[in-house]
Amino acid sequence: MPRRVVVTGLGLICGLGNTTADVWQGLLAGKSGVGRITGFDASAFACQIAAEVRNFDPLNFIEKKEVKKMARFIHFALAASDEAFKMSGLVIGPENAERVGVHIGSGIGGFDVIEREHRALLEGGPRKISPFFIPAAIINLAAGHVSMKYGAKGPNEATATACTTSAHSIGDSFRIIQHLDADVMIAGGAEAAITPMGVGGFAAMRALSTRNDEPARASRPWDKDRDGFVMGEGAGIMILEELEHARRRGAPILAEIVGYGMSADAYHMTQPAPEHEGGYRVMRNALRDAKLEPSAIGYVNAHGTSTPIGDTLEAHAIRNLFGKTVPVSSTKSMTGHLLGGAGGLEAAVTVLALRDQIFPPTINLENQDPETDNMDFVPNQARKASFDYAMSNSFGFGGTNGALLFKRWAE
DSSP states (O other), X not given: OOOOEEEEEEEEEBTTBSSHHHHHHHHHTTOOOOEEOOSSOOTTSSOOEEBOOOSOOGGGTSOHHHHTTSOHHHHHHHHXXXXXXXXXXXXXXXXXXXXXXXXXXXXXXXXXHHHHHHHHHHHHOGGGSOTTHHHHHSTTHHHHHHHHHHTOOSOEEOOOOGGGHHHHXXXXXXXHHHTTSOSEEEEEEEEOOOSHHHHHHHHHTTOBOOOTTOGGGTXXXXXXXXXXXXXXXXXXXXXXXXXXXXXXXXXXXXXXXXXXXXXXXXXXSSSOOGGGHHHHHHHHHHHHHHTOOGGGOOEEEXXXXXXXXXXXXXXXXXXXHHOSOSOEEOTHHHHOBOGGGHHHHHHHHHHHHHHHTEEOOBTTOSSBXXXXXXXXXXXXXXXEOOOSEEEEEEEETTTEEEEEEEEEOOO
């Protein structure tokens, strides 16, 4: 029988704050982390807004000589992992190092470093390219640096499945522990793609909101006036642990992970399949893995990006599986879309919702899209509740889908 797996630590960074407590407080208050882009001059871009991480100093987590050897997404991963370790109380030593692994992904990786080194090439020729360029930018170095910092010698992996990256990282880590390859996994994702090429690329696809004069109101899932998603950045890291291992060391248990689903749309590069058939199947697969009926689920943290097509089809998939009454919210309305980091952030939010028995809201939902009928999207205000199971959805370009199912922890 597969081993039980629990969550014992969380680390969150996004536009709402640089700690889990700040992010969670901001979400429950219905606060928007979206503002005008400050990291570069975006005045020539169609989209000039994003949910940037503010007041973040990598020197609080990384030695000065090492900072430039890492892309910004790695800085975020290290900082979030630091908080997760402190919350969990996990200590790695010779006796357990080989049983602790890391699985941290990114959808895009070091865009900031790629752009910086390309400028150096154009301005000064190949001799100006940093010898640290490649290891600073590639996606698996977030997991690599976390493993090196803490001495984790177990499985070391990095997923890159677009906006489903973090969900897959956490779900695959769940499987790794279930099937004896590790006792503890540091899992999640990080992203830092609010750069000229990152914003420009998504803007060229007409995927981004252009509500530049009202940044805080731009991300508005399921509102009939939504006009695209808002980019975010940051990281979501959680420590997963085999239940008896956690109990033996007296670790704080935040929730249990009980189900993981995967699926592919096999339909289109960027658009979900009709009626989000792939999304329906991934949620069904997570339920099957947990041996639960749809009626058991008390809350869904949706992918809910604020795009016209994606929101509607995800809502249809949720309604087709769970009915109209299940409470659903999109915390991207406040955090923006962290791309490959989104699933880690939102899985952690789902854990916190279970722990505190409260639904975080979908803000900016002023005129609900009539195509979503009377579904409950927890509009604009958090709501106290009583529920035992919650699901977190992630969907990515290429039709890759992931769903994570968590259970309220009770001895």
